[in-house]
Amino acid sequence: MIEILQYEFMQNALIAALLASIACGIIGVYVVVKRIVFISGGIAHAAFGGIGLGYFFGIDPVLGVVPFSIAAALSMGIVSKRTRIPEDTAIGILWVIGMALGVIFVALSPGYAPELFGYLFGSILTVPTSDIILMLILAVVIISVVFSLHKEFQAISFDEEFATTLGVNTERLYLVLLCLIALTVVVLIRVVGVILVIALLTIPAAISRQFTHTMKSIMLLSVFLCAIFTTGGLWFSYAFDLPSGAMIVLVSGTAFLICSLLKALPAKKGMHTGFSI
Template sequence: MVHEILSYEFMRNALLAALLSSVACGIIGSYVVVRRIGFISGGIAHTAFGGIGLGYWLGVNPLLGVIPVSLLAALGIGLLGKKAKVSEDTAIGTFWAAGMAVGVIFIGLTPGYAPNLFSYLFGNILTVPSFDLWMIFLLDAVIVATAFLFQKELLAISFDEEYASVSGVPSTAFYLLLLSLIALTVVVMVRVVGIVMVIALLTVPAAIARRFSRSLPAMMALATVLSLLFSVIGLWLSYLFNLASGATIILVAAAAFLLVQLAGFTRGSAAER
């Protein structure tokens, strides 16, 4: 059966997309979890819908619209939260809704029907075209290289931002860099699980990995493996039962999360902690 599945090009592309997105989401998701910026990441992802609308309106690949808009959202939310006297969740909420609104307006302005709109919202890993795969690969390379080159600074601002500043690290700049990497990760994952559900795959594998990791690199490696596992299992289940692939992947991840939490809970109460 494996041979049968792999004989389809769309299946090979799907598995490749799952692998590439898992690498980005394992590395960046770990930062999201330890730095506790899940809600910001959700805001960036939803704002990115404006980019999809922009792409449709301009008549280009919607993913190309997502890149600038999600980067803009990352910088906007980051700077508003840091510099302005606006509480961070207010900034996130505003960007979140405004981005979605811009997307809806642009799609409304675009004559005719917006094809595949559903797949950008909720993902469809079975229909990743080769061009998108190449783009995902390139963004993945940028994300991995940046995270590798600046790992000591990113670790420092994630653990103790004040100390990083005292040590001469431009911590606001690196915080914005981290948010930008999250934005690019969103682009990588749109095809797999869609912008609405990106947040789950960005946080769940890393959150599970943290329970079993003693260092950030170990956490990233485990999160990558878990993300790949959830994607492949989800893909397989959606193939077997003819379900929406993005939603199935998310439900697999959520089920694993619940199981791990329950296991930890029963073990914790047994030890009476």
């Protein structure tokens, strides 16, 4: 097993897994505690439009996702906050429009789209160094923004209305948070693909919050769990020659089931058992 680490593709895969873990471990906690899983799923799927855009212009599809997923995040946020369209309806509509645009862009692109499946379901073993650099930059952006705005994000996650009454521009903060989710989606695309992104945005945080009760410790535990799930999934994928993205998701999902069952077992007296996601 150790000898495979000397291959560049394996080194890149591990670095990608680590960067993805940092991004989704931190942002996933906001997604779970603020209960914005659905809009995050919407942003992730709509991001497929960006992949199509990349193919269409002949650039790195992951680079195409950056502007497209941010545009999707902003439009979902603004439409759901400012119009009278119910939030989940607006997200559902923008979700499918993003994906449909992706399909059209791919169809309009010259030639074949050979790696399309990898962008949909992840292909961590084929991450080029250029994408690693992009992922690194985005991870630094995500960490810096969270570091400077954590108290604001915590306040709008806990009670957005109260923050508004304090005179805080909660809508703008919410949009910034959605943009961070969009950037996290970009970081995760190579690892699990747009379809499976939501697994890493929710499962590690959902497990962590069962065991610890401050945002910071949940984030640290999520990053750690995410790293275990991605490398574990990678190992299973290598050992059994099965798709890596799906293996990562199955490892995460299994871990979630086991943790939830352990929590649900008749606990010792005085032990806290209730949790919700």
